[in-house]
Amino acid sequence: MNNKLNYLVLHCTATPEGRPVSKDDIIRWHTSPVNQGGRGWNRPGYADLVELDGDLVNIIPFNTDDFVDQWEISNGVVGLNGNSRHIVYAGGMDKENKSPKDTRTKEQLATLEVYVKYTIKRHPKILVLGHNEAPNAHGKACPSFNVGEWLRSIGVTEANIYHKPVVEEKKEEVAATTVETNSNEAEA
Template sequence: MAKLQYLVIHCTATPEGREVSAADIRRWHTSPIPTGRGWRQVGYTDLFHLDGSVERLVDNNEDGNVDPWEITNGAAGYNSVSRHIVYAGGCDASMRPKDTRTEAQKEALKKYVLDFHAKHPDVRIVGHNQLAAKACPSFDVPQWLQEIGIKA
């Protein structure tokens, strides 16, 4: 068990307007190589659907620790101290990075992050691209956090 240090925001890197299911993510992450990544666990705790609904992918006790059964595979080197969340989208039709969050996703993500921050004010909220050379989550998380009233 480790102290929770990061909330990492991701995108599924799928085209704008395309819904993603929990089954899709499980297949992408846990299917054996070469069809999947061969991971033991999916990469995210929660999935934000296009309609703003939030689906729990991995159980979490919501405390300030990351228990072994809560670890998801979102960012190499950070998984044991992080919670990872993901929104469906993040690419344009040509698969280039684009902030494709629907208004419903933006509202749901804002509510989730504000609630999370109220419970865990010392946990750093970041985009995946702040921990690795990635475009994910295809928007500027520090700027967005300032817009919703959280100092990044």
């Protein structure tokens, strides 16, 4: 079964600033058994890795059509894996590995820009987002920078920038209004 490629999700490795990360590291972290320090997944979470020097390393091969085949799926975000491509940059934490930080090097920035723009060129309707914007992100900081702001700064149009669904925003407004109304009724 093939699913339409709808999303490009940007991630960080959540490793200290300046620490190199390899394809083998990611495969080990994601696919090693839990009792050996891994996540126990059947495949890594990212299709591609941007190393500190800007080199782009493929982890899970994919073709350039508009569909995500079974063999192309990476485990980047629960609920979005079947219709997404996931790319990760090495870094995302301060040197002490205590706080999220945008650690992208100028080389990583250049590679990410080309990668995003190329992906949009190949898939004009794709939406680009950070892992922290996904519906199931649960308070994650990943990728440790504001993806929408960065995309706008490199000239990506709003049509390709993921926005929180209006339905979710409306639910929050309704909930707030309901609480306020109930409070006012209690006072009356």
